[in-house]
Amino acid sequence: MLDLxxxxxxxxxxxxxxxxxAADVLHVTTSAVSQQLAKLERETGQKLLERNGRGVRLTDAAELLVTHADRILSLVERAQADLEAHRGAVVGELALAAFPTAIRGLMPAALRSLRADHPDLRVILNEEDPMQSIPRVVRGDLDMAVVQDWNNEPLPIPEGLLRGTIGYDVADVALPAGHPLAGRDEVELKELAGDPWISSTPGSICCDWLTHTLRSIDAEPRIDHMAYEFATQLALVGAGLGNAVLPRLGRCDVPEGVRVVPLRTSLSRRVYAVWREEAARRPAIRAAMNALRAAAPDQGTAPDQGAAAPDQGAE
Structure with missing residues (x-):
């Protein structure tokens, strides 16, 4: 019998x-992985790895076995979830990732609630952009990821993942105090189209969104400065170096020299969680969703968010 x-x-x-x-992901030594593979080769009577330069490649027999292993491990996860659901207890370990402002604006209250209500659940939290966390949920490295997308640019979710909305996060624009429009009650984004901007690093969801949004109003984005943390972006705004889009979730203190102005045409992002379909029946998933929703500040709904897929599971 093959060893799991x-x-x-x-x-x-x-x-x-x-x-x-593989050893890093499994939290074991490379020697332990090599020993497991050597034993699997003896069990199957097949060579599974071949040298390929300084690395290794899978043989045809290994590729065949991996196809079955993918289904077997998925069934094991589903069985574990069903057992937890049958027991009805929120127990075990929940590996969770969230993007930076959700870490600051949601997770402290949500984790405090989970620890108080479910002391037998251990939550392990990582800070990651959705571009990194979603593939890790697909692979099984994470049980759940808190992610976001914007009302004018929905985030594609891979097959096999389910989602549940946590709330909506409205964005304003941060302007240098000396900006000609800094004293306005509200502005249109197109009025700022030719200005220099400050955003997160290229490839992050916020930077890609800002580029897409400015181009949608026929303005080629001029992103002069890039910093991942909003506090750093605001410091650069305060120095008069450009504007920044500032979501309200987890907003840090606004420094002197910065004026926050609402946008007349509202921009908002939907904050939601994703998890694997196989884990949907885990009480821990449901408990985490309840805690996250309770921790979310009430900023209303985004009626123009309709392009996003409906919530699924863990209700």
């Missing part, structure tokens, strides 16, 4: 591309 942990080791090597990367 040896199948998991082979599956990790196939997923992450090397024995050392």
């Amino acid at each position: 942990e040896r199948l998991r080791a082979l599956h990790s090597v196939a997923t992450y591309g090397s024995v050392s990367a």
Whole structure:
């Protein structure tokens, strides 16, 4: 009979591309992974890895076995979720990631609530942009990720993941105090189109969104300065170096020299969680969703968010 942990080791090597990367993900040594694979080769009577330069590649037999291992590990996860659901207890471990402003604006209250209500649940939290966290949920490195998308640019969700809305986050624009429009009650984004901007690093969801949004109003974006943290962006705004889009969730203190002005045509992002379909029945997923929703500040709804898919599961 094939050993489950040896199948998991082979599956990790196939997923992450090397024995050392698999060892990092499985939190074991490279020697332990190599030993598991050697035992699996003896069990199957098949060679599973071949040298490929400084690395390894999977043989045809290994590729076949990985296909079955993917289904087997998915069934094991579903069985574990069903057992937890049958027991009805919020227990075990929940590996969770969230983007930076959700870490600051949602997670402290949500984690405090989970610890008080479900002391047998251990939550492990990481800070990650959705571009990194969603693939990790798909691979099984994370149980859940708190992510976001904007009302004019929905985020595609891979097949096999379910989602649940936590709330909506309205964005304003941060302007230098000396900006000609800083004293206005509200502005249109197109009035600022030719200005220099400050945003997060290229490839992050916020930077990509700002680029897309400015181009949608026929303005080629001029992003002069890039910083991941909103506090750093605001410091640059205060120095008169450009404007920044400032979501209200987890907003830090606004420094001197910065004026926050609402946008006449509202821009908002939907904050939601994603998890694997196989884990949908876990009480821990449902408990985490309840805690996150309770922690979310009430900023109303975004009626123009209709392009996004409906919530699924964990209701």
